[in-house]
Amino acid sequence: MIDTHHLELMMGRDWRGDLPPVCLECGYDLTGCVSDRCPECGIYFSRRELAEFINNLKLELRVLRSVNDWIKTGFWLGSIALACLLLGWTAGRLWAPLLTPIIRVFACLFAFPAFCLSLSVLRILRLPAWSRQWMSVPVRYELALCAALFSLLAGAGAFLLP
């Protein structure tokens, strides 16, 4: 019979941290589990694979702590792109026709990184659903959506506006 302390040593001391060992299939917390079978969904697991997966997941979660910063930057760049395009386009139509092509280039320069930054939410959607509860911050999905929308509008407008 293996005691809990021994098991914790087998699973690695790392797991005393923020992310416990969990079943890769259902997300059940396997802390203190003595068999190689998940008591919740019945799937068999290898401790080595589990440890590797959890460690990768921890790294990814650590990186994703900054995800809201990326999204916010994307949102502001997208807003600048859109404002730049609309103001520049209006000014170009009314007073300075030469301004319009320059403004289009600027709008694209801001829209492209904004769109890429808004796509960082895809990294979160790629995580297993049960693991998202271990994210340290609630993700600003609505802001990412705005960033994607603004940058797409600005990019499309730069090409399609007369």
Ligand SMILES: [Zn+2]
């Ligand atoms: Zn399970």
